Structures are given as C-alpha cells and as structure tokens.
Amino acid sequence: MPEITLQTILIVDDSPENLTVLSELLQPIYRVRVATSGRKALRIAGTAPCPDLIMLDVMMPGMDGYQVFEHLRADPSTQDIPVIFVTAMDSTEAELHGLDVGAVDYITKPIVPPVVLARVHTQLELKQARDWLRDENCYLEAEIAKRMAENELIQEVSIRALAHLAETRDPETGNHILRTQGYVQQLAQKLQTHPLFSATLNDRYIQLLARSAPLHDIGKVGIPDAILQKPGKLTPEEWEIMKTHARLGAVAIEEAERDVERPVVFLTLAKEIAHRHHEKWDGSGYPDGLAGEAIPVSARIMALADVFDALISRRVYKEPMSYDEVRSIIAAGRGRHFDPDMVDAFLTHFSVFCDIADRHRDPIPD
Incomplete structure (x- = not known):
C-alpha cells in the first residue's frame, strides 16, 4: 500500500486553549503544526513540511x-500558502478587511466544528487544484520550450545544409559561411545602440539575421560550373551571368515562402540578403542599382561582411590580402560601396572581425 501523505495545517494563536480545540478537531485528518506567536509562525511556515494551509488568529500580542x-506574502517561499483568518471579531467590517488583504476565508470564534472542517476541506481542495494547474503549466512551458529549441535546431541545420549545398558548387569558400555569420552577428550587435539602427536591430532580429546569413549565396547553385569555378577573370558576358545569382537566390527563397501559410521572418531576411547583398551605397551595385537607405539594413550588413571575407581569403585567382590592406580598402569604400555608419562601426571594432576570421581560418591546401 502506498503511504498516504497528510496535508499540513499550521494553526497560529496565542491562546493554548484555542490551539487545543482546533488541533483536536483537525489532527485526525491532517498533520497539524502550531505556533503561539507571529514570529514563531513565520519560522515554522518557512520549514519543512511546508504548510498547505495556515489558520491565523488576528488578535495577538506583539505581531x-x-x-x-x-x-x-512578502516571502516567495510562503506567499502562495492560503490563509484563513480566525478571530473573535465578528463584525462585517473586520471580515471584509481580512478578505480584502488577501485571506481566502474568515472564521469567527467560537468555532463551529462542522463549518471549520468544511471550509478547511474546501480551501485545501482549491490549493491542490491550483498546485496541479501550476505544475501542469510548468510542464507545458517546459515542453513548449523544448519543442521550440528543437524547431530552432532543425531550422538552423536546414539552413546550413542548403548553404553547404551551394558550397559544393564553389568549393573554395571553405569556412566562409561560419566567418560571415560571425561578422554579421558582431556588426549588428555593434550597431544595436546606434540611433539609425536601434529600432531595427533588436536581439531577435539579430538572431534571425545571423541564422539567415549562410543563405546569402544560395543562388550560386544556378550558375554553370564553367563560370562559377573558372580560375581566371570572367568575361563581360560571364560576369553578367554570375550576377544573376543574387536574383536566383531571392526567387528560390520566395518559392519556399509560398509553401507556408504565414510569413516566416528569417526567410524574409534571407531573401533580402540573397537579393541585395551586392547592392552598393552609391547605387553602382547589382541587381537593381539600389542606393543608400533603399538597400535593406540586413543586406548592407551582409555586403560589408561578404567583401571583408572575400578580400582576406585565398581564391584560385588571387592570394589573401593582409588585414591592414583590407582595412584600407574597406575605409576607401565608406560612402561608396558601404553604408558609412556601418563602416565606422566595423573599423572601430576591426580586431573583433579579425579574431573571427582567425578562429575559422580555411585550412592551408597541400
């Protein structure tokens, strides 16, 4: 037979006679603890076994x-214990005051045993129901958090898989995905307090932006190998084909959006990045020659991250540039290729981006 755990009632009264009457009434059914003063009651209420209900005399000396x-109520460990006031004051005003301050019930002396037992039973049943509901809510919240974490992980893995699929067409990008993702997140965080960007770059936006960043070149899967993997300089005709990867990536993501019932924020950002990360601040970029603030914030951040990584990386047609050389090129592109405020933040924290590059450096080929 499983052991039955009795519910615990704390009776607080400065009169030993009153304690005896209530204890004898309740002890056959409940575990009873007693206190003859307010201070003793507070000590007992905070120790195991924690009371399920407190019957509290109103008129006591001291406290x-x-x-x-x-x-x-001020102590988190006791604030949820239901309290029944027990008092000789039988006025309506006293009862209303007791209920107004938050007591669950109000019993007047001399007590009527059947009434006391009924009210105690009712309040303990209500507490059990509240406890069950609280535990159920905690369980559901934990389950929701778990499912959300699983969904986030699946989403991230799916993005990485798509990005790596594009990478297989352009094998020299190596750790480009990890590096650019790190640059994007850091640059967005550095811009978070800037008055021009603070309204956009909240924590959730930055999280989704960093998650979307690996899809910036997804459109390269639509570029022929002869162009994408060409070791030398592209002809003007080949370059025009290469530039279509921005629009191809945006179209692919847009097709994915049509398959879902409501907008998905990270897909919106991914589409912006794929479509617009080759636009330039002065309007000389592609595919649409957008300029200035017409270029989405996400794409402006991605443009700076992408160019920085391209310059410091080895390609079949070029050697990697030094950080000092790249710093000068980025600075020269301020207000021309890149958003000037973003360049200022990037150069102020330049060592942070160099550290990310060093941490995810491509292996040296044999």
Missing part, C-alpha cells in the same frame, strides 16, 4: 495576524 500575513 498581530495582519502583520504576520504581510510577512508571509
């Missing part, structure tokens, strides 16, 4: 029942 109640 009265109302003061004890205030202390109970």
Whole structure:
C-alpha cells in the first residue's frame, strides 16, 4: 500500500486553549503544526513540511495576524500558502478587511466544528487544484520550450545544409559561411545602440539575421560550373551571368515562402540578403542599382561582411590580402560601396572581425 501523505495545517494563536480545540478537531485528518506567536509562525511556515494551509488568529500580542500575513506574502517561499483568518471579531467590517488583504476565508470564534472542517476541506481542495494547474503549466512551458529549441535546431541545420549545398558548387569558400555569420552577428550587435539602427536591430532580429546569413549565396547553385569555378577573370558576358545569382537566390527563397501559410521572418531576411547583398551605397551595385537607405539594413550588413571575407581569403585567382590592406580598402569604400555608419562601426571594432576570421581560418591546401 502506498503511504498516504497528510496535508499540513499550521494553526497560529496565542491562546493554548484555542490551539487545543482546533488541533483536536483537525489532527485526525491532517498533520497539524502550531505556533503561539507571529514570529514563531513565520519560522515554522518557512520549514519543512511546508504548510498547505495556515489558520491565523488576528488578535495577538506583539505581531498581530495582519502583520504576520504581510510577512508571509512578502516571502516567495510562503506567499502562495492560503490563509484563513480566525478571530473573535465578528463584525462585517473586520471580515471584509481580512478578505480584502488577501485571506481566502474568515472564521469567527467560537468555532463551529462542522463549518471549520468544511471550509478547511474546501480551501485545501482549491490549493491542490491550483498546485496541479501550476505544475501542469510548468510542464507545458517546459515542453513548449523544448519543442521550440528543437524547431530552432532543425531550422538552423536546414539552413546550413542548403548553404553547404551551394558550397559544393564553389568549393573554395571553405569556412566562409561560419566567418560571415560571425561578422554579421558582431556588426549588428555593434550597431544595436546606434540611433539609425536601434529600432531595427533588436536581439531577435539579430538572431534571425545571423541564422539567415549562410543563405546569402544560395543562388550560386544556378550558375554553370564553367563560370562559377573558372580560375581566371570572367568575361563581360560571364560576369553578367554570375550576377544573376543574387536574383536566383531571392526567387528560390520566395518559392519556399509560398509553401507556408504565414510569413516566416528569417526567410524574409534571407531573401533580402540573397537579393541585395551586392547592392552598393552609391547605387553602382547589382541587381537593381539600389542606393543608400533603399538597400535593406540586413543586406548592407551582409555586403560589408561578404567583401571583408572575400578580400582576406585565398581564391584560385588571387592570394589573401593582409588585414591592414583590407582595412584600407574597406575605409576607401565608406560612402561608396558601404553604408558609412556601418563602416565606422566595423573599423572601430576591426580586431573583433579579425579574431573571427582567425578562429575559422580555411585550412592551408597541400
């Protein structure tokens, strides 16, 4: 037979006679603890076994029942214990005051045993229901958090898989995905307090932006190998074909958006990045020659991250540039290729981006 755990009631009264009457009434059914003063009641209420219900005398010397109640509600460990006031004051005003401060019930002396037992039983049943509901809510919240974490992981893995699929067409990008993702996140965080960007770059936006960044070149899967993997300089005709990867990437993501019932924020950002990360601040970029603030914030951040990584990386047609050389090129592109405020933030924290590059450096080929 499983052991039955009795519910615990704490009776607080400065009169030993009253304690005896209530204890004898309740002990056959419940575990009873007693206290003859408010201070003793507070000590007992905070120790195991924690009371499931407190029956609290109002008129006590030193600390009265109302003061004890205030202390109970101020302590996180006792604030949810239901309290029944027990008092000789039988006025309506006294009863209303007791209920107004937050007691669950109000019993007047001399007590009527069947009434006390019924009210105690009712309040303990209500507490059990509240406890069950609280535990159920905690369980559901934990399950929701778990499912959301799983969904986030699946989403991230799917993005990485798509990005690596594009990488297989352009094998020299190596750790480009990890590096650019790191640059994008850091640059967005550095811009978060800037008055021009603070309204856009909240924490959730930055999280989704960093997650979307690996898809910036997804459109390269639509570029022929002869152009994408050409070791030398592209002809003007080949370059025009290469530039179509921006629009191809945006179209691919747009097709994915049509398959879902409501907008997905990270897909919106991914589409912006894929479509617009080759636009330039002065309007000389592609595919649409957008200029200035007409270029989405996400794409402006990605443009700077992408160019920085391209310049420091080895390609079949070029050797990697030094950080000093790249710093000068980025600075020269301020207000021409790149958003000037973003360049200022990038150069102010230049060492941070160099550290990311060093941490995810491509292996040296044999």
